[in-house]
Amino acid sequence: MILVITPEWIVPNETDTIHQMFQEGLDLLHIRKPWLSRNEMIEFITQIDESFYSQLVLHTHYDLGKEFTISRFHFREIDRKEEIYKSFVKENTISTSVHDIKTYNTLEKEWEYAFIGPFFPSISKKGYGLDSTIKEEIKHRDNPDVKLIALGGIDQDNIHEVFESEANGAALLGAIWESEDPLKVFKKCRNVLMS
Numbered sequence: 001m002i003l004v005i006t007p008e009w010i011v012p013n014e015t016d017t018i019h020q021m022f023q024e025g026l027d028l029l030h031i032r033k034p035w036l037s038r039n040e041m042i043e044f045i046t047q048i049d050e051s052f053y054s055q056l057v058l059h060t061h062y063d064l065g066k067e068f069t070i071s072r073f074h075f076r077e078i079d080r081k082e083e084i085y086k087s088f089v090k091e092n093t094i095s096t097s098v099h100d101i102k103t104y105n106t107l108e109k110e111w112e113y114a115f116i117g118p119f120f121p122s123i124s125k126k127g128y129g130l131d132s133t134i135k136e137e138i139k140h141r142d143n144p145d146v147k148l149i150a151l152g153g154i155d156q157d158n159i160h161e162v163f164e165s166e167a168n169g170a171a172l173l174g175a176i177w178e179s180e181d182p183l184k185v186f187k188k189c190r191n192v193l194m195s
Helices: 014-023 038-046 050-055 064-068 077-081 084-088 101-105 134-140 159-164 182-194
Strands: 002-005 028-031 056-058 072-075 093-098 111-116 147-151 169-172
Touching: 002 182, 014 028, 014 050, 014 182, 028 038, 028 050, 038 064, 050 056, 056 064, 072 084, 077 084, 077 093, 084 093, 093 101, 101 111, 101 134, 159 169, 159 182, 169 182
Parallel strands: 002 028, 002 169, 028 056, 056 072, 072 093, 093 111, 111 147, 147 169
Antiparallel strands: none
């Protein structure tokens, strides 16, 4: 499974790129734009073809889910601790983020998957994750109910290591949006998964 996370701010040709990635087999798109107002978020979502709404995951403005028939929501670690997700569990698919395998192993099966990272040194946050041990920690995974999605520093050159580590998927951010040709990078990553 390959997921893409949007950049925090809107970038040129972003929704065109999103459409092209979906057409090339993108599984899920995480809309993580913490600084957008509700109206800006509405404007952003309406630029995405409705046929892809079931593959969108909201990180904020969860109330827009009903308006756009989006039923996937991602909750940060703090939102999980404050149980903000509780009212979304029943009819939706929820995901979260963790930063160590111990926390991941304690997640209940209401979570479809959890991001864990940084897997490699971050591409978009320079210097972040340089001494991360997540890749080694995955050996201690013992949660059969929640899929594990690697995040952080993943690109076409190392994505094979993610799947060799038995993660269930990879989330791409910097490799896509900091590239001259986001679609080309996505296709290369997808080809590694397919081969």
